[in-house]
Amino acid sequence: MKKITQLAFFLLVALLLSCGGESYPLASNDGGISGTGNGSSKSSLAGSAYKGPFIQDGEVIVISIEGDNSSEIANSQIRDNLGDFLLEVEPGLLSVSATGRFYDETEATYSEESVTLKALVNKDPEQQASIFVNALTLLSHDLAVELINQGNSYEQATLEAENKVKDLLTAVTGDIPTSQSFLNMNISNTPGTTAEDNAYSLYISSLFTEAVNERRVEAPQYTMTMLLNTLAADVINGDPIDEDTLASLQEANGRLDAASIQQNLEAVLIGETIAPIGDVIETVSPGLVPPSNLTTSADPVAGAQRFCFDMTADCSSPEHKAEITVAQGHTYDLQIDDNADFSSPIVSLQDWQRNYFDIEHASLGSGTRYFRVRKSHDDGQLSLWAQTDFVVP
Incomplete structure (x- = not known):
């Protein structure tokens, strides 16, 4: 990919995007969710999955969570190379899981690795829902479920879990204020989202990708799943980021190129305004500089x-x-x-x-x-x- 011309690259992207026109079933059960009722209480759950954007044919599974019990109620596929999905589900506390390959926004390639990302949604029966399933929603997912099982409301649990994720990542990012839930953070400035929050989300996505790519130079078996699992465990256990992972993330920051990331994403998210990741890189970088003249x-x-x-x-x-x-x-x-x-x-x-x-x-x-x-x-x-x-x- 790095050796082809820019024109050839854009033609390749256009060809890949043209494959997104096929239709997929909204859910696997035509006669109502999990075979119960006639589906009259169902409503749409739409969204996008990205660690950059997931590519077509990735799988989306929705699980209903009720206390210690859970059951799959719907599944579908990623509809295009933009990570988009659409299902019909019954209301309640839902775990949305997306599994597939993704576009690497730092190197303008498609990943060989398949990853699974999750998001926790409290589906209102009266409203259509649109969500973004991303690395941040994954890191907060398990702790939020645990807190809800301890008696906290969905709002209390998700807020506390998201704060724990941000606290963990401050070792790299410092204190970057956000105003929206992780579910509402995109990597482009779509209507209803906040540019500053999107920039934070895109920064974390790109930082993780760059850290994994660099670490693979010395440890070829290292994967995005390993990084995500390590950080998710830190959130659950209340542990700080271990020194090796921290160093990978800190050094990855110095290699992020905001202009290249923006150009790479503009090639696949055609017509979208990419979140201003450069603003976050500029905010984070000075604090990562080591003490001088030791x-x-x-x-x-x-x-x-x-x-x-x-x-x-x-x-x-x-x-x-x-x-x-x-x-x-x-x-x-x-x-x-x-x-x-x-x-x-x-x-x-x-x-x-x-x-x-x-x-x-x-x-x-x-x-x-x-x-x-x-x-x-x-x-x-x-x-x-x-x-x-x-x-x-």
Whole structure:
């Protein structure tokens, strides 16, 4: 795909889109949902599935959730290469699951991997429903179901679950305000959606894709499903993002190209206004920059090791003392280890407030040691680590 001309690419996309004209049944049961009644209480449930847009022939399944019981009540297929689907369902608490391949908005290719995304919907019997099934709705789905089973209302459960997802992702994104439910977040500015929320949704979609693509360079078996399952488990368990996944997401941010993503999506979402992902990239990126000019120097008189960061002067220069400041808007996380992968830190400090740190050699043993530092911003965002090594005599 990367080697074909732009004209050939657009012709290929047009050909793929032209395959979306076939019709599919709205549901698998013609005589009423699950064989009960005559279907008179059914109403339409329309929407789109994307991690970029799902492609034609992906499967959509709707499950009715009642306490600890659940049952499939409808199924259909993705109708086109835009991720669109349409079913008729009975009202109530519904889990909508979409499984299929998707368009990779970062590389302008179609995925080889098939993924499953879910969304939780409280279907009103009096209203037609239109939803977006996406990575964010998947991450909040299981926790919302659990909270509802604990006695919370749908509104309370979904709000709390969505906040937990956003709290988890602040380690990368920082605090980005949103106003709409995840169900109402698209990757283009369709009527009834909010551009800022759509931009957040598109950013998360592209960030996940870029992180998986890059991680596959060293781990070819790594998949989008693995990433989504890892993050969904963190949401349920209340755990922070593990260091390997966090690093993948942080580094992926630096490779996102807003102009390319917009152009790629415009080629498939013809006539749509793509969400302004560049605004989010510009908001997120400064906070991911690691502490600058990390240097280290041994103090033979005190028998200690000094570390300086976010200074112009190096630790070896007496002028560094004039540049020691108290952090504003962030603190520092510090680690020292005898392993380069920091798997068993000798020192691990959080909320360190100065851009200077020293430690006596006697507490570190002897040999090569590794030091790293990152910023922990007040809104929860974590920067990349700055790292150096030193020798303890």
